[in-house]
Amino acid sequence: MNNELVTVELAQIADYRYENRFGAGVPPLVSDEPAPLGGGQGPSPVHLLCAAVGNCLSDSLLFALRKFKQQPEPLRATVQAEVGRNPEGRLRILQMTATLHLGVPAQRLEHLDRVLGQFESFCTVTQSVGQGIPIAVKVLDAEGRVLK
Secondary structure: OOOOOOOOEEEEEEOOEEEEEOOOOOOOEEEOOOOOOOOOOOOOHHHHHHHHHHHHHHHHHHHHHHHOOOOOOOOEEEEEEEEEEOOOOOEEEEEEEEEEEOOOOHHHOOOHHHHHHHHHHHOHHHHHHOOOOOEEEEEEOOOOOEOO
């Protein structure tokens, strides 16, 4: 398998605000630190990491269910990052919790136990980030039942 090189270019707009450029065909995204450091005019790096984890987990779950010709849409995800101080007093992401919400009741999906047992292992971002930050993953169906 060939390795892929993904490049994102950041250009400072002002202070802690940056334009993130992802390449041809992808619109840029403005990121910023929250006040008092920045102006809060875009998602912070912590927000972007949460979004990456939630997006990748949702994609992995959707892909795994679609392999069995299941339609779980619309999916939703909520990712929380606990930001606190490490022993040296520096701010760090201490842990993350990702909650995925299926758009349908569990009983409408076949092979759900098998999918729930393996979809996380195919999530590139979560498996990579999880090597340094503990990430808890929960899955709920459309009726609010905890499935994982």
